[in-house]
Amino acid sequence: MKNVVIIRDRGQFTIPDAIRKTLNWVSPMSAVTISIVKPDEIMIKPHQVRVDKEKIWDLIKASRAIKSKGKGSAAEFLGQDRYSH
Numbered sequence: 001m002k003n004v005v006i007i008r009d010r011g012q013f014t015i016p017d018a019i020r021k022t023l024n025w026v027s028p029m030s031a032v033t034i035s036i037v038k039p040d041e042i043m044i045k046p047h048q049v050r051v052d053k054e055k056i057w058d059l060i061k062a063s064r065a066i067k068s069k070g071k072g073s074a075a076e077f078l079g080q081d082r083y084s085h
Contacts, residue, residue: 031047
C-alpha cells in the first residue's frame with residue numbers, strides 16, 4: 001500500500017486512515033522507532049522494549065532469598081511504608 005503525504009513545517013505528517021486502519025499498532029500516542037534505511041528511505045516500526053527476562057527472574061529470586069529480621073511480609077512492609085510518608 002502506498003500513499004502520498006505532505007511533510008509539514010516541523011517535520012510532521014499524518015499517516016493516512018487507510019494505513020492506520022490496517023495496522024493496529026498505529027494509534028494516537030503509540031511509540032514508534034524511525035530508522036534511516038537508505039538515503040532516500042525511512043522505516044517506521046512499533047517501538048519494542050527489549051527485556052532481559054533471565055535477569056529479571058534472577059533479581060526476583062535474589063529478592064525472595066533475603067531474610068527479614070522483622071515480622072510480616074514484604075507486601076505488608078511496603079504498604080506501611082507507603083502510607084507513612
